[in-house]
Amino acid sequence: MAAIDGPRVTAKSGKARQLVVFLHGFGADGADLIEIGRQWRSFLPDADFVAPHAPERCAMSPMGRQWFPLTMRDPDERWRGVIAARPTLDAFLDEELEKRGMDERSLALVGFSQGTMMALHAGLRRRVAPRAILGYSGILVLGPAQPGAERPAQNPPPNVLLVHGEEDELIPIDAMMLSANSLADMNVPAQWHMSAGLGHGIDNAGLIHGALFLAQSFGVKVEFGRR
Template identity: 30%
Template sequence: MSTSIQTLRWVPESGQPEQLFVLLHGVGANAADMGPLAEHLRREFPQAAVLAFDGFEPFDGLPAAQVGGARQWFSIQGQTDATRVARLEPVLPTLQAAVQAAQQAVGLGQQATCLVGFSQGAILALELAQRYDGLVGRVLAFAGRYATLPEAAPKQTTLHFFHGGLDPVIEVQHAREAMQRLADVQGDATIDIAEDAGHEINGALLMRAVFRLRNHIPHRSWRAALGQAPDMPSQGLEALD
């Protein structure tokens, strides 16, 4: 794994950043592929700083001469549910350190930070939030899944799942199962499904992501306002036409 982390940065045109988005691409892509998503977030949240990391390894799904800028967070060659967990292990501490360095660089704390992952990047974002509860305030997981369903929910991080109903790469059932588990363990989570979408971030899901960011009040904020009342249940399914 490379120790040099390549990063693309977008910052507000003026003034100090008020939010930090950290974007994690899918397997075989790179930070530059997250550019359109970064620009959309900047339009919706002009005072946000947006960072996109390159995956830590060259993509090994192509002959070396064809790799170019393709990256991965971990190899999917011969991957099974068991090996996925093991392959994540060395990545998580490095990514945690990178996120913390980004927070320090822009002068923002954990609760002002949102991890946004697509596919393999979403897997990594979910596992990072599970391992280091409170490292970020929110996770937007597009077309992702847990490596293994959690036994307990993070208490300081809100999780938002976005999935295509026709996703042939990571089936939508993984998102539904994650949502059910998080409801069982009183996690703070939402789910939006675009029934006609595949393995993608389409316009409908992106609109819902912005809606969730603007309108979902984290349960920890409710608990603080109500004097540490009991945990509220996760929000239910939202299906999009």
């Protein structure tokens, strides 16, 4: 199993008490999302941010990476993909938490597109749930079995926010509502935000919603006048 790593942004306060891990989309790499960490330092001054590169080179975008292959021809490829990629991601999360002396409740996973698939799949299967999972433009991947199959009993469950563009041409907006309903079936309540007029991407409103969601999840008070 290959180790993964990527760009990092250290805590603004100089003392990390939380860890935010960005999981990029298909054909991108960690550099695609780490800038968000720089933007969120004022909201989360005690957070370290890291955006690992996915373990595989992307066949459709050789300069980018993928968590797992996507052909769009096999209805089960996402399920098999998240299962295959999860051990590599789990090992990375374990190492990052251990070297900081943090527990799972100090962790937040932030995904985009394929990265959201990984964040939800892996986060919901950690022995102890991360504090928060924030998913942009993605979907909860369900397997052929029951929606809650192969999941430990996480108590409490993670806080979850799903953010999606109303005009997403790659993963339609319906995916957000289907994911929220499936999470509810797993007893994992999910908040959601729809970005009007947005395609497959992240807009400023989504970034602000995400930052405030993470701050609230970690119990961080945000004072807008003093950011």
